[in-house]
Amino acid sequence: MSRLRVLVLMGGPSTEHDVSVVSGTGVVRAMNPERYNIHPVLIDKDGTWHWSARELSPYQKDNFSVNYFRSLEGTAACTKKSPALSELPAADIAFLALHGKWGEDGHIQALLENWGIPYTGCGLLASALAMDKIKSKEIYRANGIPTPPYRVIWKHDFTGDTLVSVADELGFPLVIKDPLGGSSIGIGIAKNLDEAGKIAQDLFKDSNRLLCEKFIAGGEASCGYIEGEKPLPPTEMRMTTREYFDFEAKYNGECQEVTPAEFPAELTARIQELAKNAHFALGGAGYSRTDVRIAKDGQIYAIETNTLPGMTPTSILPAQAACNGITYSQLIDMIIDKSLAIKR
Structure with missing residues (x-):
């Protein structure tokens, strides 16, 4: 029986890059080389993809780490930002060891669907x-x-009275989140209006809207x-x-x-x-x-x-x-x- 050709995607541009690399490393090491032809792919924080034209040897699989990509030389080393499908190793499926923005929000799912490559996990819409x-x-x-009671506040009409209204409805402690944050990044718990204002102003640096949630x-x-x-x-x-x-x-x-x-x-x-x-x-x-x-x-x-x-x-x-x-x-x-x- 022919082996499945698997791309193991890890890294990505999100704040969860390092955690994703650990996930991808664990997956690669645990895969059965008698069943899978394994091609790990590292995506840097700037969106650059790294892979090898050659499959992993059993020794490389068992000892895999992110240093593998640094050790590639010559024609085995492939590096490109936004590669075309034809440039990647042929694959039967992509194992997504990605987390957070771009990897878990539908972006990579849309790309793989456009390429016609099956992938692990939920689809484009569910992910988004x-x-x-x-x-x-x-x-x-x-x-x-x-789900806990909540309010949404927007950067464009945020004033000093906004959080007063939210606090009157939801009370303190008040959970304030970047709605697109992953791995519990972009979250704070305010015990009073001063703390809520500081948390909101900080999170508004990276988001145009915030989720305010009653603390349970x-x-x-x-x-x-x-x-x-x-x-x-x-x-x-x-x-x-x-x-x-x-x-x-x-x-x-x-x-x-x-x-x-x-x-x-x-x-x-x-x-x-x-x-x-x-x-x-x-x-x-x-x-x-x-x-x-x-x-x-x-x-x-x-x-x-x-x-x-x-x-x-x-x-x-x-x-x-x-x-x-x-x-x-x-x-x-x-x-x-x-x-x-x-x-x-």
């Missing part, structure tokens, strides 16, 4: 909707999925969903030194991720159902992961859905899959197989 936290909340509400006191969890598979157990985020699950908590060890979460069975089932409903409400395909807040009264709220959740060996989705007896390598096979069956 899920990346936009305002649009995704509108869809949650329209489909009866609970309680706990936080995240739950993956894989179509056609046994429900995954949620992960509880136990904060150590921070109030909420932000970038530092995720990647600097300031949060303990407990998988499976030690929740009552009834709460676990509700979180799993919410993750499934959020996935399909957004038009998801294959797999996704939804973050939730758990209020002190037990009510759960959808915060956001990740259409390309982290895929490092220690990421939440692989940890949840492991609880169901699915190894990291098997999860990669499963994602590829399910993605090849999707009709875009």
